[in-house]
Amino acid sequence: GAGVSQTPSNKVTEKGKYVELRCDPISGHTALYWYRQSLGQGPEFLIYFQGTGAADDSGLPNDRFFAVRPEGSVSTLKIQRTERGDSAVYLCASSLTGAHYGYTFGSGTRLTVV
Amino acid sequence: GDSVTQMEGPVTLSEEAFLTINCTYTATGYPSLFWYVQYPGEGLQLLLKATKADDKGSNKGFEATYRKETTSFHLEKGSVQVSDSAVYFCALSEDTDKLIFGTGTRLQVFP
Numbered sequence: 001g002a003g004v005s006q007t008p009s010n011k012v013t014e015k016g017k018y019v020e021l022r023c024d025p026i027s028g029h030t031a032l033y034w035y036r037q038s039l040g041q042g043p044e045f046l047i048y049f050q051g052t053g054a055a056d057d058s059g060l061p062n063d064r065f066f067a068v069r070p071e072g073s074v075s076t077l078k079i080q081r082t083e084r085g086d087s088a089v090y091l092c093a094s095s096l097t098g099a100h101y102g103y104t105f106g107s108g109t110r111l112t113v114v
Numbered sequence: 115g116d117s118v119t120q121m122e123g124p125v126t127l128s129e130e131a132f133l134t135i136n137c138t139y140t141a142t143g144y145p146s147l148f149w150y151v152q153y154p155g156e157g158l159q160l161l162l163k164a165t166k167a168d169d170k171g172s173n174k175g176f177e178a179t180y181r182k183e184t185t186s187f188h189l190e191k192g193s194v195q196v197s198d199s200a201v202y203f204c205a206l207s208e209d210t211d212k213l214i215f216g217t218g219t220r221l222q223v224f225p
Contacts, residue, residue, distance in 0.1 A: 002155075009115060031211065042118075042203050042215030043158070056210060091158065100210050102160035 002026075004106035006092050011111045013082055021077040021109045025094030032075050033103060034067055035091040043072060043091055082113045116141045120204050120216035127194055127223050135189040135219045137178075137204035145206040147180050147187040160207065161189075161202070162183045194223045215218075 005024040013019050025032050030051055035043035045059040049069045057067075064082075069075040079086055089110050093103035121136040139145065149161040149171070162171030175208035176191045187204060204216040 033212070035213075040217070042205070043213070044216050045212040045214070050211075052178050056212060059212070093158075102163055103213070104160075105150075105158040107157040 004045060004092055004094050004104050005098075006090075006106035006109050009107065010110045012114060015082060015084060015113055017082055017107070018100075019079050019082055019111065021079075021090050021111070023075045023077070023092030023094075023106060024029040025073065025075070026104055029094035029096050029104075030072070031098055031103075032069060033093045033095070034075070034077050035093065037089045037091055039088075040102070042084045046090075048078075055098070079111075082111075084113045087111055116145070116206060116208055116214050117158035118181070118204050118206055118214055120149045120219050121204075123220035124220070125203075125219060125221045127221070129223055129225050130193045130198055131223075133189070133191040133194045133198075133221065135202055135204075135221070137187045137216060138191065139187065139204075139206050140183050141185075141206060141208055143208050144182075145208045147178070148205040149178055149187070149189050150205060150215075152203065152218075154200070158203065189203070194221070196223045196225055199223045 007022045032049040034046040037043045047057040052072045064080045067077045089108040091107040091108045095103045117140045146165045148163045150158045151161045162173040164171040164180035172177045201218045203218045205213045
């Protein structure tokens, strides 16, 4: 597609529920990134995929968070047993050449845990 | 660890005023430096970048120079417009493939 697409744009869920957030990167971009942006803060790195594999998952806050990219294109961020502190905007980005040359970000999924 | 510090906002200016948004960084090596912009209701967009010391990144009238001696990458524009109202994020990337962002500075430009 023309840009990075994230769905849903908004998600409200109850504490303790499971959620999946989807990212569809720019066609041909091998690198895909997930970030989390809390209110009034800059985005914080969660995980980076190169192709199908997670090259760096050091930013995932705990084992409730998991992400996959089974065919090297679409990625899904999965959050189990959601907590109110998980409320944030989850951003996905993709890149052909890597961080040093800049990414293209999607518009994000705003997750609210009530 | 690596970090980015930006001036707190909001920065409020009249149209055609000169803009400076300060950004300093801490890094162990020689990072690439970026400014990203987030317009209301839109995703983050890369505004400009610089990959080595003394490089100047520029785009849409904005400029920033990579100053290794002062570990800074201040964003400047000579004459702002109402349409420049947005949140601006300074960021760096070292040897890894992730970006480290500052907290963002909101710019509000009034006619």
